[in-house]
Amino acid sequence: MLADFSEPLLYFSSKTRKIGISRCLHTSTVMEGVQLSVHPHNVMVDERVSVRVSGLASNQKVTIHSWIKGKKGEIFASCGCYQAENDGTVDLESTPASSGTYTGTNGMGFIWSMRPNPGQKSPRLRLLQMDVTKPQLVNISVHSGHLSLTDLCQSSSNQPLVTEVLTRWYKSPNVNREPVMSGRLRGTLLIPNGAGPYPGIIDIYGAGGGIMEHRAALLASQGYAVLALPFFGYQDLQKNLNDLDLNYFKEAVTFLDTHTHVQSGGIGIMATSKGAELGQFLAIHSPLVKAIASINGMPYLSFSPVHDGHITYPHAIELDLSLYEQTEEGIVAKPGHCFDTSKFFKLWESDVKVLSISGTDDMNVHPDLQQLQVKCFPPNKRDNIELVVYQGAGHLIEPPYSPLCRASFNRLLQTCMVWGGKPADHAYAQEDSWRRILDFFHKHLCDKQIKRKEIKSLL
Numbered sequence: 050m051l052a053d054f055s056e057p058l059l060y061f062s063s064k065t066r067k068i069g070i071s072r073c074l075h076t077s078t079v080m081e082g083v084q085l086s087v088h089p090h091n092v093m094v095d096e097r098v099s100v101r102v103s104g105l106a107s108n109q110k111v112t113i114h115s116w117i118k119g120k121k122g123e124i125f126a127s128c129g130c131y132q133a134e135n136d137g138t139v140d141l142e143s144t145p146a147s148s149g150t151y152t153g154t155n156g157m158g159f160i161w162s163m164r165p166n167p168g169q170k171s172p173r174l175r176l177l178q179m180d181v182t183k184p185q186l187v188n189i190s191v192h193s194g195h196l197s198l199t200d201l202c203q204s205s206s207n208q209p210l211v212t213e214v215l216t217r218w219y220k221s222p223n224v225n226r227e228p229v230m231s232g233r234l235r236g237t238l239l240i241p242n243g244a245g246p247y248p249g250i251i252d253i254y255g256a257g258g259g260i261m262e263h264r265a266a267l268l269a270s271q272g273y274a275v276l277a278l279p280f281f282g283y284q285d286l287q288k289n290l291n292d293l294d295l296n297y298f299k300e301a302v303t304f305l306d307t308h309t310h311v312q313s314g315g316i317g318i319m320a321t322s323k324g325a326e327l328g329q330f331l332a333i334h335s336p337l338v339k340a341i342a343s344i345n346g347m348p349y350l351s352f353s354p355v356h357d358g359h360i361t362y363p364h365a366i367e368l369d370l371s372l373y374e375q376t377e378e379g380i381v382a383k384p385g386h387c388f389d390t391s392k393f394f395k396l397w398e399s400d401v402k403v404l405s406i407s408g409t410d411d412m413n414v415h416p417d418l419q420q421l422q423v424k425c426f427p428p429n430k431r432d433n434i435e436l437v438v439y440q441g442a443g444h445l446i447e448p449p450y451s452p453l454c455r456a457s458f459n460r461l462l463q464t465c466m467v468w469g470g471k472p473a474d475h476a477y478a479q480e481d482s483w484r485r486i487l488d489f490f491h492k493h494l495c496d497k498q499i500k501r502k503e504i505k506s507l508l
Contacts, residue, residue, distance in 0.1 A: 083211045084104050085189065085213045088101075092217055093217070094267060095449045098215060100141045101140045102133070102139040103138045106133065107137055108134075109193075111210070112128050112131070112194065113141070113191055114189070114192060115159040115187055119176055120177065125165055125166070126163055126164070126201070128198050129149040129150070129151055129152075129159060129162075130146055130196070139191075141155070141158070157450050161451065166198065167198055173379065176452050177263065178263045179263075181220040181239075182226060184217060187214065188214055191211045191212075192208075193210060220266035220270060221241075221269075221270035223241055224239055224240065226238075231304055234304055235260075235283055236277050237260065237265070238274065238277075239265050239274075239277065240269060241270075246274075246310055248273050248311075248316075250265075250274070250317040250490065251276045251317070251328070252277050252319045253321075253324030254322070259283050259460075260278075260279040261277065264277075265319075274308065276301060276305050280293065291353050295331070302316060302335050312495075317341065317342070317493065321446070325341075325344055325345065329348065330362075332403075333395065333398065339400075339494060340489065342404045344406045345408060347386070349366075350362060350364045350365055350392075352364055366386065370462070382414075388421065396426070396434070397425070397433060400433070402433055403434040404486065405419050406485075407419040407439070408442030408446060408478060409442065410441050411442070413444040419436055423436050439475075443475055446478055450479070456468060
């Protein structure tokens with residue numbers, strides 16, 4: 050069923066994510082009288098912060114410049130041009146930005162609007178936190194006058210009036226990170242301290258291969274035991290997507306469901322793109338999968354078959370680049386999909402609950418596929434699937450405030466893929482969908498005796 054956007058959107062936050070995180074107000078001064086306060090200054094990635102400048106002249110024009118250094122030294126940056134209020138303050142929650150990488154009143158625009166710095170070798174980069182044991186540091190500075198990112202990069206004379214550093218974490222200090230090497234199973238288990246048992250979730254990303262732990266760490270910080278599951282291109286796993294084995298994924302389900310500190314009787318799946326496709330397929334073949342949050346996932350097997358012992362499940366489409374659109378940004382894969390609903394997964398034949406998240410500006414997976422999938426559900430099973438469609442959102446819908454990656458290099462195709470997304474619309478989708486995902490998993494995975502310790506709005 051379609052989501053009702055009029056209802057209040059809430060998320061829960063477990064005690065495990067709060068302990069050990071300093072929450073005090075941070076202020077910094079470079080130029081006498083001017084102060085920059087960031088509160089809290091040490092936070093989880095999905096938490097909002099308040100940024101305020103004081104001590105300016107009345108109506109003074111300033112630029113707030115923020116930047117993060119990526120895993121290979123690349124810089125992602127944002128800027129917002131402001132005019133101080135009559136009392137000499139700029140509050141990002143109430144003072145509008147007139148220009149920059151974001152405009153209007155938006156308290157978190159200084160993070161979600163970040164883009165690769167001008168002049169870098171490649172403008173098509175994706176900001177990822179590969180080591181979740183380390184914080185993401187956001188450098189914030191205030192400069193006199195209205196400046197663009199190019200101005201800030203090219204001129205060494207734009208010395209800041211004041212600077213500050215915001216520390217953001219994907220993994221709470223009360224979450225343990227354990228590498229998994231069990232039989233042929235590979236991955237990382239992120240699990241809160243204590244005996245539990247905690248509801249279990251398997252987190253699967255797409256056709257880029259390797260392992261990503263950032264979303265799994267953030268889910269674990271909400272009180273879940275999360276297995277970040279790679280399925281190719283990692284350690285001694287197969288090198289490509291050919292001939293995937295369904296039993297590998299079944300083993301992951303059994304591993305998590307039978308873990309000493311994991312709540313038994315069923316798990317959830319959090320998945321994106323190719324991972325969401327495989328997660329849906331797994332849900333049909335494993336009754337232990339109780340709930341799946343699918344982000345822009347294909348409702349059929351794509352590109353290669355999946356084997357289950359002597360049984361081979363055929364794929365619905367071939368990897369045919371001639372069907373794709375070549376653009377200046379890269380390859381748009383949206384045209385090369387299957388709309389034959391007879392090849393769609395028959396998810397309604399299981400009891401799995403599905404939260405399907407779709408972006409209308411997805412340039413990789415055609416957004417009509419999710420609408421068609423819902424229509425395939427018989428009326429008596431329609432309540433098992435909820436579709437939320439976000440106008441202007443692209444393919445890579447990540448946790449809140451993540452900078453938009455509109456296009457980046459894809460290892461499967463060895464070329465640049467266009468993922469799509471309009472920055473402000475995509476940012477809204479990431480914040481809103483995260484609340485829905487947390488509420489969805491709490492409703493369908495948490496033991497009925499577990500009560501929410503804390504409920505608060507992200508707004």
